[in-house]
Amino acid sequence: MINQDSIVALATPSGAGAIAIIRISGSEAITIGNSVFKSIKNKDLTKQKTHTLHLGHIIDDSKTLDEVLVSVFKGPNSYTGEDTIEISCHGSTYIQQQIIQLLLRKGCRMADAGEFTLRAFLNGKLDLSQAEAVADLISSDNEASHQIAMQQMRGGFSNEIAKLREELLNFASLIELELDFAEEDVEFADRTQFHELLNRIEFVLKRLIDSFAVGNVIKNGIPVAIVGEPNVGKSTLLNALLNEERAIVSDIAGTTRDTIEDELVIGGIGFRFIDTAGIRETKDVVESIGIKKTFEKIEQAQVVIFLFDSSEFKVSGLKLKIELEKIKNQFPLKPLVVIGNKSDKLSEIEIENLKSDIPEILMLSAKENIGVDELKNQLLSFVNTGALRNNETIVTNTRHYDSLLKALDEIQKVKFGLETNLSSDLIALDIREALYQFGLITGQVSNDELLGNIFANFCIGK
Template identity: 80%
Template sequence: MISQETIVALASPSGAGAIAVIRISGKNALPIAESIFQSVSGKKISTQNTHTIHLGHIVDEGKTYDQVLLSIFKNPNSYTGEDVIEISCHGSTYIQQQIIQLLLRKGCRMAQAGEFTLRAFLNGKLDLSQAEAVADLISSDNEASHQIAMQQMRGGFSSEIAKLREELLNFASLIELELDFAEEDVEFADRTQFKELLTRIEFVLKRLIDSFAVGNVIKNGIPVAIVGEPNVGKSTLLNALLNEERAIVSDIAGTTRDTIEDELVIDGIGFRFIDTAGIRETKDVVESIGIKKTFEKIEQAQVVLYLFESLKFKVQSSEHIIEIEKIKNQFPLKPLVVVINKIDLLSETEIQNIKEQLETLNVKLQTISAKNNIGIEDLKSQLLSFVNTGALRNNETIVTNTRHYDSLLKALEEIQKVRFGLDGGLSSDLMAIDIKQALYYFGEITGEVTNDELLGNIFANFCIGK
């Protein structure tokens, strides 16, 4: 149910700035704004055209609050589908609060999180997946996540789902028609065409489901754990990757006693690097806790960088190999890159000997000098290779939302039930049940099937004012 109240909220970030934007939406947005706005031209804003901007002052009972720009967006040609007013005022927090409090006194209500976008959905300006993409767009912090959010907000994902749903709905209608003429034993739905449609739907659903593995890491970033013995250059490597002095570098073993995290964008993909405490036997209680956290971070990471110092490997090769095998056995599904640091201290022959000893472990190898920034770009390329960006480059639809992923899995399960029933000669009335359930899960994605609890959960994650 769409609320008839007129809502107001700060649409720009809170705090002081050059300007702030206050947004109003609802059936009384225009008269409320008109009651406090005096245009320098003397015009009444209620008589002005939509999508126009006017210079004037916010005034009430003889008190002038600020000189502002007021933008008019009349229904239905606005973001929410209602009358919308946006007031661009000076960015003083005092001015912002004074204008908002004035609007509340004039009859507005403070907007709830995501309420403007919720109204846009309820008024048919966006479907549900597009509305969710708005939140993803706001939170995107790299090129890849921005690109996916833009594609979904423009309806790329929802249009693909809507097309499949429409085709399935047409066949569902024919199946229902057969039920009405059950006594005549006629088939209105061509079973061969129906089977072809199910095959096509199943193919698309599987592709979308598979894309979630890429979409999830693009949206949330790829956690990379940097592990190894103490004092082999893990913190120096983190600083070299980030190109800043983020981690403390010291010759004292055990300097890093806790995990340090920071983010880096490589070719539009976000990576979260975790510099962990060195792995070694220790009696230091604090350092022991840090080592325990190291294995916890490896568990959470999607990629592991095992770093060792080239000179130490010459005398401790067996210990390093045992440690690498331990990580491989404990985390067999995680990509492991063995990074040989301080290669500037070795000859080419010595480097080749180390590589030959490690080749039997079947792991990725990278040679670097973190201190001298040698091999860092190659390491970045290696990390990027773990992300399948082909779908992104080809502008294919990529699923990033866990709710969508869950609905796609359930829809695929129902489609497979329909196919099984079709192959087994299942009666039309039983097949119709599975088809309806598949249509239900399709509708959940785009919002054609919703409930108040679902909408509440989705829009509660939005910022106030959007």
């Protein structure tokens, strides 16, 4: 499946910038690069050592396109495992296009999305889970997602899976050997040791599967719905959390007619805040649509912030408690943060009375930025960051999660087979399926459709 033709793509973001990098990889990459490059010291790129830099010009016939630096990487000691060159040119979009078009005329073709990393996988430079981590690393937008992607790209996850697969494969070989001597009724695999191995594999698989809940949150962010009656300060709170005027703030009830979303990183974890239309009875058709969307957003959110005007509690306290109970009953499993806003308008005695009436309340003044940091800490407490702090393997990829679930199911079938003295040939079938699922994660088992689906999500040039 490995294609030996030379591919080219812009490796830096499109658009004008200080510099741009154009990457070429393939069997003729250095030869093609040499055909358009004139070194200031008359060097022949094909005769240069790997991992060297060379200053010169890109020449199209007699026309000089740009002064550039060319990096030479000879296979297999390159990212793709093939001969590779990278041309660092000035970041003019015109210059970029002129150089790429010249290289296409010289025999390159435009790279497909993720084709450089695909070639790295096919040439054994990365396994499949490491290759997928490259895309996660590029898209990481907070400390936690970056840390997980780096760990996976360095092989933390794949090493753990490979070790389990190797141990299981050793026992599988012994089970398969028993089938060859079935008539002699001999056992080559120690059943006690095999059972201990299965217990250990089951434990590791369950830990990895459980980590997906945290990993998915870290990778995609935690949606947090801010709900409450109109004009209690939801938009002001959103602006205070984001430290910018993102939402429209006014004294007119119902100003927020639609949901407003924005993101904030707290302690390395991404939170996606959703400021919703207020909850109240209304005859306004447009506002009614917004209120309906509020409940839809609560359904989608993982955490709910219920905000009310603490200065109005004496007047509307009973109605507030009814709304609060309604949300608790409708969404009993969702973490709920109850916030009394505008606490700067209350006396110390009034605040204490309110805390006595609603024990879980968090007093806050979004306008004066009082209590905002305490809210951030409470939101962070909903995320189990223990595994992240301990540098444990965390699963973030849905494909890996699915294969781990299937592998666990097969391991449990093998355990049941051992405990019930199932015949070796049937146990062997379940072991093979477990090995297959492990292989899907690391790429030891793959097909064109699987690879196409994975690398189609990469950017061009990577």
